[in-house]
Amino acid sequence: MSHSNQTSRGGLISGRRAFLAVAAGGAAAAAVPSIARASAILSRASGPAGPDWTALAHDLAGTLVRPGDAAYATARLLFDPRFDGQRPAGIAYVKNDHDVATCLAFVRKYKIPVAARSGGHSYAGWSGTSGLIIDVSDLKGVRMSGTSAIVGAGTRLIDFYNGLDSRGRAVPGGSCPTVGIAGLTLGGGIGVTARAHGLTCDNLEAVEIVTASGAVLTASATEHSDLYWACRGGGGGNFGVATWFTFKTTPAPTPVIFFLSWPWSQAAGVVAAWQSWAPHAPDALWSNLHLAAVPGGSVPTVEVGGTYLGSIGGAANLLDELYAKIGSHPSGYFLNQVSYLNAMLVEAGCSSIGVQACHLPWYTAGGQLSRQPQFAKSDYFTKPLSSAGISTLLHGIEAMQGVSGAVGGVGGIAFDALGGAVNRVAPGATAFVHRNALFGAQYTTDWTAGAATAGINRQHTWLRDYWSSMRPYASGQAYQNYIDPDLTNWRQAYYGANYPRLVAVKRAYDPSGIFTFPQAL
Numbered sequence: 001m002s003h004s005n006q007t008s009r010g011g012l013i014s015g016r017r018a019f020l021a022v023a024a025g026g027a028a029a030a031a032v033p034s035i036a037r038a039s040a041i042l043s044r045a046s047g048p049a050g051p052d053w054t055a056l057a058h059d060l061a062g063t064l065v066r067p068g069d070a071a072y073a074t075a076r077l078l079f080d081p082r083f084d085g086q087r088p089a090g091i092a093y094v095k096n097d098h099d100v101a102t103c104l105a106f107v108r109k110y111k112i113p114v115a116a117r118s119g120g121h122s123y124a125g126w127s128g129t130s131g132l133i134i135d136v137s138d139l140k141g142v143r144m145s146g147t148s149a150i151v152g153a154g155t156r157l158i159d160f161y162n163g164l165d166s167r168g169r170a171v172p173g174g175s176c177p178t179v180g181i182a183g184l185t186l187g188g189g190i191g192v193t194a195r196a197h198g199l200t201c202d203n204l205e206a207v208e209i210v211t212a213s214g215a216v217l218t219a220s221a222t223e224h225s226d227l228y229w230a231c232r233g234g235g236g237g238n239f240g241v242a243t244w245f246t247f248k249t250t251p252a253p254t255p256v257i258f259f260l261s262w263p264w265s266q267a268a269g270v271v272a273a274w275q276s277w278a279p280h281a282p283d284a285l286w287s288n289l290h291l292a293a294v295p296g297g298s299v300p301t302v303e304v305g306g307t308y309l310g311s312i313g314g315a316a317n318l319l320d321e322l323y324a325k326i327g328s329h330p331s332g333y334f335l336n337q338v339s340y341l342n343a344m345l346v347e348a349g350c351s352s353i354g355v356q357a358c359h360l361p362w363y364t365a366g367g368q369l370s371r372q373p374q375f376a377k378s379d380y381f382t383k384p385l386s387s388a389g390i391s392t393l394l395h396g397i398e399a400m401q402g403v404s405g406a407v408g409g410v411g412g413i414a415f416d417a418l419g420g421a422v423n424r425v426a427p428g429a430t431a432f433v434h435r436n437a438l439f440g441a442q443y444t445t446d447w448t449a450g451a452a453t454a455g456i457n458r459q460h461t462w463l464r465d466y467w468s469s470m471r472p473y474a475s476g477q478a479y480q481n482y483i484d485p486d487l488t489n490w491r492q493a494y495y496g497a498n499y500p501r502l503v504a505v506k507r508a509y510d511p512s513g514i515f516t517f518p519q520a521l
């Protein structure tokens with residue numbers, strides 16, 4: 001079901017109408033600053049005892065879903081079924097900044113935990129809470145202002161690309177179609193045009209954000225510039241609830257996309273060649289390197305994928321350089337030039353189903369995607385892997401074959417080439433500090449939802465052991481968007497030298513720590 005069509009959720013229409021009647025005066029009421037209106041509403045709605053959820057529901061233009069409501073069964077879910085045990089006290093599908101301010105006044109008044117939620121892909125489940133989820137899904141869509149795109153914070157990535165492509169424009173972003181633009185942008189945003197055009201956060205011109213006090217601010221290079229700095233890589237859920245983002249756009253490219261594979265027996269040579277090629281290629285070329293194995297499987301896989309913002313011939317020439325370094329052509333080969341939207345559909349795994357179906361079923365009618373359980377960890381590498389490093393890397397993948405894993409189990413590592421535009425930004429220029437790596441890496445292990453716990457746990461142990469084995473070779477930095485509850489030194493790993501400045505911004509905009517989770521600033 002579309003969130004924009006959820007007016008019947010929880011049978012709250014009459015409640016919303018009641019609030020709208022109270023707020024009548026229409027334009028005059030709308031002109032009252034959000035924080036003042038929210039306070040007035042709450043003082044009217046306050047009760048002597050516990051949180052007055054009914055009053056909150058009445059006071060929102062959007063919908064509040066509570067336990068017992070028909071919509072609760074899906075409204076409480078995050079992307080990863082690992083977090084299906086979470087039972088939030090309420091999920092507010094906010095319609096505007098005023099709704100956000102109303103929710104924040106409510107949680108302040110009743111001291112209720114709160115979390116902002118966009119696409120719900122937090123690897124630690126930290127867009128969920130036992131308290132109130134402020135879900136921005138209804139703040140969605142892309143509209144243009146000149147060559148800038150104004151994007152609702154709840155926009156899913158596939159809709160982001162679709163909305164941009166229909167205007168012939170592009171902004172760098174990630175590949176997962178159901179990831180929300182808010183979480184992606186606030187923590188960085190790595191995707192297939194990053195080496196040419198930077199991270200998603202590097203293209204952020206302004207963000208509209210409701211801070212802990214309920215103030216509605218626009219943060220940009222000229223207004224609240226400290227908050228703007230922090231919102232470019234400081235991580236979601238720390239400073240306020242972002243409602244709208246303004247991005248710089250570029251003309252939509254017609255990328256060449258490629259997928260190549262080699263036999264596992266050549267994996268060491270492929271890794272050695274890729275790491276000396278991919279981070280140093282022209283900015284127009286982006287690529288990743290993916291190694292994977294299944295528990296009990298026979299042979300692991302080694303694949304190189306990527307995009308080139310140029311001609312097919314130009315891509316082929318660059319790939320020839322890779323083959324020369326490896327000493328062989330790939331055994332599997334796909335190369336094609338497609339529209340920007342089609343490239344993003346391919347990256348999303350949706351090329352055969354199209355945009356409409358490239359959603360979760362309860363987000364959009366006709367959505368065909370399903371949720372995927374996964375554990376993940378990350379690294380950055382600032383030096384090429386030595387031969388010992390490559391050996392450890394391959395051994396870790398091969399070790400997955402010996403794991404007694406879960407149904408549908410798989411484990412792997414994906415390296416994303418960096419350099420180019422990502423590394424031309426100074427580490428302190430935005431909150432995203434990782435500006436000197438050759439490549440980033442994500443270690444993952446997946447299984448079929450509902451698989452037995454013992455096998456899942458063994459895959460999780462494999463993941464941790466694999467990541468540990470790579471300590472001598474990695475930089476010690478980690479990607480804040482691959483948020484990792486295992487990390488004890490997360491402050492340094494995510495933020496490095498930017499951490500003290502981020503803490504200062506946090507103190508300025510959320511002095512009492514309304515927005516908190518285990519790795520919150």
Ligand SMILES: Cc1cc2nc3c(=O)[nH]c(=O)nc-3n(C[C@H](O)[C@H](O)[C@H](O)COP(=O)(O)OP(=O)(O)OC[C@H]3O[C@@H](n4cnc5c(N)ncnc54)[C@H](O)[C@@H]3O)c2cc1C
Binds near residue numbers: 120183190238240
């Ligand atoms: C399958 C998968 C694929 C991925 N692929 C990529 C990729 O290609 N590139 C990449 O860079 N990353 C990728 N990621 C990581 C992704 O960028 C992060 O998980 C990101 O935080 C998800 O954003 P979200 O809005 O979907 O998640 P959410 O869980 O909704 O939010 C993540 C964090 O941001 C906070 N937040 C959410 N909305 C707001 C808001 N409006 N204002 C303030 N804070 C908010 C939440 O409270 C939470 O702390 C992927 C993740 C998954 C699970």
